[in-house]
Amino acid sequence: MTSTTTAPERVEVEAPEKTWSGQNVPRKEDRRLVQGQGVFVDDVKRHGMGYVHFVRSPYAHAHITSIDVSQAEQAPGVYGTLTGEEVAALTDPFFQISSVPGGNIQDYALALGKVRYVGEAVVAVVADTRERARDASELVEVEYEPLDALTDARRARDADAPVLHDEAGGNLMWEGVYEWGDLDAAFAEADHVVKIDELHFHRFNSTPLECDGALVEYNRGVAQWTITTNNQFPGFAAIMMGPAMRCGLDKLRFVTQDIGGGFGNKITSHPQLVVCCLLARKLNRAIQWTEWRTDFHLSMSHGNERWFHETEVAVKSDGTLLGFRTKALDDAGAWLRYEPLGGVIWAQVTPGMYRWRHIRLEFTQVATNKAPVSPNRGYSRMQHLWFTERVIDIVAHELGLDPIEVRKRNYIRADEMPYETPNGCVYDSGDYAQMLDVALELIGHEQLEQRRQDAESRGKLLGFGIGSTLDSGTNNFGQSRMINPELQFSGNNEVATVKLDIFGEIVVTLGTTPQGQGHETTAAQVVADILKCSVDDVHVRAGHDSYWNSHAGFSGTYASQFAVTGLSAVKGATEMLRDEIFKLAGAVFGGVPPEALELADGGIRIRESPEAFLPFMACGAIINANNAGLPEDLGVTLNCRYVYRPPFQVPDVERKFGNLTLTYAAQIHTVVIEIDPDTGYYELIDYAAVDDCGKRINPQIVEGQVMGATAQALGAAMHEHFAYDEDGNLLTPNFYDYHVPHALDMPPLRTGSIETPSPFTPLGTKGMGEGGGAGIHAICAAVQDALRGHGDAIVWDSCNPYHRVWEMLNDPKAAGGSVSVSAA
Amino acid sequence: MIVSGDRTFTAPREAVWGVLNDPASMAKTMPGVESFDVHDPTHWTANVKIPLGLGGLRMKVDMEKLEEREPEFAKLAIKGQGVGAMMRMETQFELSDAPDGGTAMHWTADVRIAGPVGSMGQRVLQPIVNQQVQHVLTALDREVKAAASEPA
């Protein structure tokens, strides 16, 4: 059941004995990508297109007292400009997901009257070359009247705090109390109460290597825009943009081929897309927008920064966890572009992987003068799971227990699956204790003490840490009603079409917008298994076009769901096509019943007389081009569309109770670190990651997701931080100061897996790809472990660069977290 | 970024005060001044080009005197706007008679820099600011000496 590899062996693409699913089929996407033949958004050009450059705010918070574009408009090569006032005249504010007070804010595509973070777009300038657009943007004169900036969420509700949005009456955007079980009883039963004053999950994101971009064309005759873009969730962009632009959604055609990484960070580019649409119409030409790295860091999709205050944990002497209370304070940045959904998404994994039943979490989200937050790989669950993992390790530390034992004692057991959490989510399957055993074995845990002594003899401090994490996939959008009961969203869906073309080609279209997850390949594997053909016979259209691909309301690539929603839709559509082929062949063969037929060798034949064979090419030709004489009631088109709808109910909004996600993949990571106590510098010297995502269609792709998410977590745990100074300047606006892991930073990695198929999904699969947060949890635990006996600082922040480690070693009281234990 | 320091001048307080409050003398202390306009006794504008080895940094600098108590205290607001940078600075100085008969100056400046130059990182900006401050102080010394040696 366990495999240990650092890189899977190549598997020859020959028809497998059993099924294509489960094989490491090399990806269909690779051939174009390794030749530089991918089509990314910035590769697309149009005759006479204008390049847009945004004038951005240098201030974190300021009134705009005047804007003068006259000089810029006179500059060489300039086609025109767009200001916030024009946007406000031409569009309505974006729809707000939040109930009041956050629901009252007025969000437009460009700043109007005020800027609220450094890097906010104020004016757009279009010119005939990229360089001239930027030249002209320097001629735009914007007068600002600076205001005090709010950069610390903890000050947001102070009486003297600067207020970002007057319409909201303060900086509170959304708040809600979640409580399940009987907290009083749990704390009465507890032997100890562990109190943790403050924990902080820092601000970062996945920094996909390709930044955002678009090429927007306007067709004046039919008042329709074609938006070639790398937005990863066009369905969401459309419902944000259509009402704002006062147009029907079919007037917005989204086109994508290859996307250079997304990780959730490319969901909320709708403000920039609106600007491009307005400019395309105003200037009567195609508008090209390339976001540069510094623009991205300044303004796009930071991950949610979150504080946890006044945490109290009820625990028995033997380490049995009964429950916890905490106050989560979420820093949304300046705008609610996808928020406050983070205020409920965390609840998909309320108890983490543990059996505690009594939980109270007061969630508050505030606005600050920083870039808006938006989904980032592990969105909102990562913050919460980091919290639960930190709690486990702090409890173990304070009570002198072994973190492995505390985990094993409290993990939800395999025999309890499916497990209903205190808030009504149903964990489908899993065996966390077994995964931990695999992870311990891979890292060589039994030699740990020996290695610790060896490290100490070299003057180094060795630390070991575990990170457990859940990757909840396939959202029930009904959870949004807990944020705002007025919202009419629930359930989820994804769609696929599969057809046989005139010459028998099998053509698949997806509703998704993949960014490297290999959808073309895994979809082909599913189709090939059903139609008994080769993956090479299955053509899955690259990318997405909302005009000619299938498309459903929640279509897109986000929230760990393709293996469930996407592939289930593919499966459904392929089965429809298969049934139609049976029907057609039955008629062609003169009334042969389906049970007498079988698929084989790229066609269909009569079981008992295999020479009666109808190749797919013939099927396609008959239906499409040679259909005279077919029975009138045949009802076969060989072009099948299937919408997969996961089995969800509308959650109980009053109790905040219900199943919020369909599947729960899991990851457990272990890490060994060595700290140089003189400098705080540390290295990851060994790393293991164990994954369970149910049935794996393409294990190599799954493992690639595990590895990639792990690398992102390592970066986040050690270096990656969107740090602001007190004036609201971003201190890490590029890869020079925002250090992402490089080749030399990577530790040796061992990977393992177990497979507990999901009982709830058509293929036994679970969505995956977002479980990498485990690396952050594990490194925090390892740092704390290394500091044991060397000041015993409590690791309270999710990002621990060298200077913080050194500070914790040298002044553990000041630099570490504050924790106390009291008898209950 | 708050920078502060103390400096002692051999000149009498009036001479120091005179230099610090004479736009023309001040212009001579600033780095890379290309032009200097006095709008009224409390508002001045300078166009400067801060010299950097890789090419100069041009800025239009507006200064406003916020407060003064002659001859001991003044407070200035300085706003610089360049294409690559925005600078805001509030600076104040206090003059007193030094024990040895010269003039003691205590000064503080709260400097804030934003814009693309800000993105070069604090490791670059702080040394640049420190260095420019040193430049100003050295020039100030020179101006004060010159003023003190001139017949009033």
Add this chain to the structure above:
Amino acid sequence: MLLREVGYARPESLAEAIDLLAENDGARALAGGQTIVNVMKARAASPDALVDLNGLDELKGIDLAANGTLSIGAMATYTEIVESAEARARPILGEVCAQIADVQVRNRGTIGGNVCSNDPTNHLPPLMVALDATMTIAGKDGERDVDANDFFLGVYLTAVGTGELLTKITLPAGTADGFASVTLGADGTCICSAAASVNGGVHVAVGCVAAVPVSVHPGSSEEQVVREAVRDAAIDAPSDVHASSAYRAHLAEIVAVRAVNHALEAKR
């Protein structure tokens, strides 16, 4: 990305390059371009013109004199230095150059560009100071030599004046040199660095803590002596997102000691 308009010239001789720089006040030399092009992308600073020194063979040579003196043309790339047999006469040079950035940057970046840009995080300014290098600057009026200790004037600012060029760097013989740093990730940007030479007395230069390398001459190579010497240098280190001022000042002592120890090892 997206530079301001800039003029460009590719002179064919050193004399021509100096003329171009002398006649155009706003012109700057373009060496490897691994710093200046990035600064221009940010539009943080914008020279009016670039005088491209690539192709000037007179600035490229690496020569070892009979007395062990090593002279390196300002346009020698890091890769050329790493691969040069002559440069191995002062082994630390290649060792440090091999740590700079990455292959691509090492292939284009030059020793002259590194010292002339004098970004506080650069590796070579402290190394040149510790090794008591001599910097040869050419201008309209001929050449002049500047001691590395006097060469660095500020961030992006050196003794190379308008209309002048750094042409070569000369290092006296010696092998007892060391370098140590704490970097952002493995072999990343320096958070604090130090170079040391114990060929004669002990000479240490600390990088990343001020606009120019901080040069100290500890009385001995003893750890406490080195630490105190660094402490006595009254380092007012900048604080940034990677290090507080206090942490950087502390690192200065640590890396200074490590650099000295490294140099002592090389001496054995």
Add this chain to the structure above:
Amino acid sequence: MAAISPSKTISVSINGTTYEREVEARKLLIHFIRDDVDLTGSHIGCDTGNCGACSVIVDGTLVKSCMMLAVQADGATIETVESLAEGDELSKLQQAFSAHHALQCGYCTPGMLMSATALLRANPSPSDDEIKKALQGNICRCTGYWNIFEAVKAAAS
């Protein structure tokens, strides 16, 4: 004497084709390759010379084409990712990248392949550390690099 000029006509050989174009002095080589010559395989992932997505080989030397001006490439011979395959036949390295799942989104891949190509030309059987060191200037945000190391190792053997 060479004159200072805001633009220049350059002649550059890229993947065996010679292009003659007038370019502004301020145009970066990567923009020339992508926008002027329409070879969009080389990418841009940062604006500080850190990411390596624009890596190409200029006169046999691996460089980041975002830190070179197009005018500096006058007379040069440039190889980009588009040159690696022989017609329909992928190079050994390209095949290894696919076989070892060394790419996901594929955005860093062209630069990564050029760095690995330069490595293998100079050092046909690199050690693990040499591979890591050779790829240090190329950022990948999808794979965590491990499969890339394996792919390069496989192509070398």
